[in-house]
Amino acid sequence: MQPLSNQTLSSLQGKVTLPDYRLQARQPGIGMVHLGPGAFFRGHQAWYTEQALKQGGDWGICAVSMRSGEVAKALNPQDGLYTLVELDSEIRYQVIGAVQKVLVAAEQYAEVLAQLSAAETRFVTLTITEKGYCLNAAGELDLQHPEIRQDLKRQTQPITAIGLLVTALQARYQAGEAPFCAISCDNLTDNGHKLKRALVRFAREWDPVFASWLQSMKSPCTMVDSITPATDDTLRQQVANELGLADAWPIKRESFLQWVIEDDLPAERPDWQSAGVIFAADVSAFEKAKLRLLNAPHSTLAYLGCLLGYETVSDAMQDDTLVALIKRMIAEDLMPSFRAPAELDTGQYSADILQRFQNPAIRHLLAQIAWDGSQKLPMRLLPAVRDNLASGSSIRYLALAVAAWCRFICLRQQSTVPLVDPLAEQLLAVAASCTGDATADVARFLRLSAVFGRDLATEPRFVEALTEAYQHLTDGVVSALSHYTGVA
Numbered sequence: 001m002q003p004l005s006n007q008t009l010s011s012l013q014g015k016v017t018l019p020d021y022r023l024q025a026r027q028p029g030i031g032m033v034h035l036g037p038g039a040f041f042r043g044h045q046a047w048y049t050e051q052a053l054k055q056g057g058d059w060g061i062c063a064v065s066m067r068s069g070e071v072a073k074a075l076n077p078q079d080g081l082y083t084l085v086e087l088d089s090e091i092r093y094q095v096i097g098a099v100q101k102v103l104v105a106a107e108q109y110a111e112v113l114a115q116l117s118a119a120e121t122r123f124v125t126l127t128i129t130e131k132g133y134c135l136n137a138a139g140e141l142d143l144q145h146p147e148i149r150q151d152l153k154r155q156t157q158p159i160t161a162i163g164l165l166v167t168a169l170q171a172r173y174q175a176g177e178a179p180f181c182a183i184s185c186d187n188l189t190d191n192g193h194k195l196k197r198a199l200v201r202f203a204r205e206w207d208p209v210f211a212s213w214l215q216s217m218k219s220p221c222t223m224v225d226s227i228t229p230a231t232d233d234t235l236r237q238q239v240a241n242e243l244g245l246a247d248a249w250p251i252k253r254e255s256f257l258q259w260v261i262e263d264d265l266p267a268e269r270p271d272w273q274s275a276g277v278i279f280a281a282d283v284s285a286f287e288k289a290k291l292r293l294l295n296a297p298h299s300t301l302a303y304l305g306c307l308l309g310y311e312t313v314s315d316a317m318q319d320d321t322l323v324a325l326i327k328r329m330i331a332e333d334l335m336p337s338f339r340a341p342a343e344l345d346t347g348q349y350s351a352d353i354l355q356r357f358q359n360p361a362i363r364h365l366l367a368q369i370a371w372d373g374s375q376k377l378p379m380r381l382l383p384a385v386r387d388n389l390a391s392g393s394s395i396r397y398l399a400l401a402v403a404a405w406c407r408f409i410c411l412r413q414q415s416t417v418p419l420v421d422p423l424a425e426q427l428l429a430v431a432a433s434c435t436g437d438a439t440a441d442v443a444r445f446l447r448l449s450a451v452f453g454r455d456l457a458t459e460p461r462f463v464e465a466l467t468e469a470y471q472h473l474t475d476g477v478v479s480a481l482s483h484y485t486g487v488a
């Protein structure tokens with residue numbers, strides 16, 4: 001079977017939605033670099049930029065992987081083209097042309113640096129996951145992080161995204177070039193501001209004058225949303241059947257898509273607005289609503305679902321007791337924990353999210369959502385715990401979710417399934433020292449200040465609720481759910 005490429009693209013005319021501009025003689029120039037070309041980026045930001053490219057402008061994307069060459073190997077022979085499959089009540093196929101090439105920083109450092117330093121690169125977007133920012137529990141750049149320490153020494157090429165971006169920004173500074181606008185698209189509270197603070201903090205170690213110049217850089221906050229599971233061979237075969245061409249790495253997602261960007265961008269930008277992007281003066285309320293009404297229930301489903309032996313989100317959503325628990329958690333703990341954007345009907349928004357979780361066409365593995373708990377809990381669950389401790393609101397279900405994570409770590413420690421987490425070694429060591437005595441085990445987990453900070457271990461209401469939940473889960477997950485929902 002022929003591969004998808006510029007050569008074979010025209011054979012798809014009339015069959016699927018195509019990047020028409022790729023069929024014309026003049027190709028759009030590169031105007032953006034994206035760090036972390038995973039499935040989410042390719043289904044989300046690249047889709048919005050694709051729509052903008054159809055309006056014109058040189059907004060082609062140079063994608064950069066920090067270390068792995070897998071995406072480059074798959075997409076470069078296809079001229080950066082790939083298929084996006086929307087899986088919902090209706091299945092839609094679209095070939096995306098926004099990504100023009102994929103570079104690997106570890107192998108093509110000079111080319112990556114040249115692209116990031118080039119005047120034509122006006123935007124840098126990032127999906128590098130929570131851990132990719134190398135932040136401490138307070139959300140500031142962790143100068144003790146071993147990779148940051150290595151990059152600060154500048155003896156080798158930078159291995160962190162922060163180190164790479166500051167190196168490129170310094171090259172622009174020394175060349176009298178304006179800084180690019182950096183747009184974090186990760187599930188981090190205050191993501192844009194945290195990114196900018198981390199870049200400036202790193203730069204200050206090298207040159208305080210350069211660091212103050214960097215204060216002029218734009219780094220808006222964003223809220224990003226679309227459920228995008230990892231690609232599998234079933235999808236590759238499905239696309240081959242539909243297109244009659246081989247696509248080495250298509251992606252799939254639900255049809256729902258949302259991008260809210262803080263309205264602090266350079267005037268010259270891709271026409272994302274026409275593609276449906278919302279520009280808001282303040283993104284924080286949108287971020288909180290999404291992190292607490294989608295990602296917090298997602299992580300809770302992941303840990304309880306794995307403990308119950310479910311494989312996917314839609315499988316877990318068939319369990320009435322589990323769904324009842326999630327609904328109670330949302331109503332009693334999560335909704336009261338934040339002030340929603342005035343224009344958002346949180347009841348409807350939350351109901352729509354649970355509907356999306358039920359989408360049978362999306363096989364979203366709970367084990368994938370369970371990755372990186374040490375990075376996700378501080379963004380999704382613990383801020384709500386702190387807010388509710390301060391306001392006197394319920395933390396009962398939030399504590400159960402955190403206890404489920406602790407039990408999940410113990411489950412991984414007792415199995416051959418690897419634990420995917422940057423703190424895996426520390427977490428497995430804690431789990432190995434657990435005895436089943438809830439008070440002692442919980443105290444061990446709470447000593448993980450990189451996850452829980454220094455405050456939560458001294459919060460009696462939280463410690464008590466967490467210990468009770470841990471004990472119930474240790475006695476039995478099914479009985480624990482009945483206890484917390486009152487559903488026999």
Ligand code: CS2
Pocket residue numbers: 187224225226227228294295298299368369370376
């Ligand atoms: C998920 C998110 O893997 C995870 O942690 O909770 O990727 C989630 O699917 C997206 O944030 C949805 O927008």
